[in-house]
Amino acid sequence: MRDNVKGGALTEVSFFVLLATWEPRHGYGIMQFIESETNGRLRLGAGTLYGAIASLEKKGWIAQVESAQDKKLYQITKEGEKVAEAEKERLRSVIASAERIMEGLCVNTDTFGE
Amino acid sequence: MMKSQEQWLNKMAKEGWRLIQTGKLSYDFEPCEPGAYVYRLEFVAQKSWNESKKYQIFFEEMGYKVWTKNINLNWSMGKIRWRPYGEGAGQISTNPGSYNKELLIVEKEDDGQPFELHTANADKAKYYGYMRNVWLGEAGTFLLLSVVFGILAKNTVVGSICLILAVVMAVVVLIFQKQIKKYNDDSKIEE
Numbered sequence: 352m353r354d355n356v357k358g359g360a361l362t363e364v365s366f367f368v369l370l371a372t373w374e375p376r377h378g379y380g381i382m383q384f385i386e387s388e389t390n391g392r393l394r395l396g397a398g399t400l401y402g403a404i405a406s407l408e409k410k411g412w413i414a415q416v417e418s419a420q421d422k423k424l425y426q427i428t429k430e431g432e433k434v435a436e437a438e439k440e441r442l443r444s445v446i447a448s449a450e451r452i453m454e455g456l457c458v459n460t461d462t463f464g465e
Numbered sequence: 466m467m468k469s470q471e472q473w474l475n476k477m478a479k480e481g482w483r484l485i486q487t488g489k490l491s492y493d494f495e496p497c498e499p500g501a502y503v504y505r506l507e508f509v510a511q512k513s514w515n516e517s518k519k520y521q522i523f524f525e526e527m528g529y530k531v532w533t534k535n536i537n538l539n540w541s542m543g544k545i546r547w548r549p550y551g552e553g554a555g556q557i558s559t560n561p562g563s564y565n566k567e568l569l570i571v572e573k574e575d576d577g578q579p580f581e582l583h584t585a586n587a588d589k590a591k592y593y594g595y596m597r598n599v600w601l602g603e604a605g606t607f608l609l610l611s612v613v614f615g616i617l618a619k620n621t622v623v624g625s626i627c628l629i630l631a632v633v634m635a636v637v638v639l640i641f642q643k644q645i646k647k648y649n650d651d652s653k654i655e656e
Binding site for chain 2: 362364378379382394397401402422
């Protein structure tokens with residue numbers, strides 16, 4: 352319902368890259384973060400991660416920051432934080448719908464059983 | 466073609482041979498612990514030399530080892546080649562430069578986990594799209610050649626050979642297209 356006509360749902364990969372770069376991380380760090388945060392459910396291929404980082408950088412939602420090492424460090428931008436915040440709210444409302452309907456159904460069956 | 470190269474490198478690694486160097490027609494190996502490494506081939510001919518280099522550095526920062534390799538898609542012998550399937554500056558290939566470096570060989574130490582470079586449906590569709598476009602270009606080229614030889618130059622033998630090659634390549638395009646459609650359809654439901 353925001354400025355995004357399509358509802359602005361992020362892909363899970365994009366959202367997790369935004370979360371991973373809440374503090375500066377390099378490519379490998381982003382991959383590790385996502386893997387451990389999802390208990391290994393989401394294991395990104397390096398090519399897919401590269402594409403996601405490139406797209407988010409192009410959007411201006413993450414940016415490269417100064418790094419002491421040679422490796423490139425990425426960090427979320429103010430704009431990126433806003434997008435992530437909106438996505439969190441969107442997911443919250445999705446969960447609310449799911450809980451209302453799915454758990455509501457469970458209650459109904461229980462009553463039916465009695 | 467790429468798949469068989471990849472399988473061969475993985476077979477070598479299982480037998481205790483680790484890649485140390487690639488040449489235009491050669492691979493050099495050294496003995497290693499059998500099964501210590503796994504390989505993936507990545508098609509990068511659509512990328513400019515600069516983009517391809519950045520991609521390679523990204524992989525290296527992941528802790529992978531990367532080599533470049535030529536793919537036998539170059540029918541011309543010149544030092545510059547136009548790639549209609551390229552993206553932006555990736556359309557012009559020069560030697561030295563991206564010419565003869567159409568593939569990346571990516572090596573990872575085998576940690577028992579699956580090793581795939583592309584894991585999201587939309588990304589897979591995009592990646593296979595690049596390869597389809599190459600074959601589409603080649604099919605078109607041979608179709609044109611078959612017209613030139615078979616009809617204009619009245620050389621039916623060469624014309625027929627070109628036509629057969631064009632058809633074979635068109636079949637490859639269709640195989641890619643089917644795969645791409647599947648990934649695109651899947652991406653609408655699942656990442």
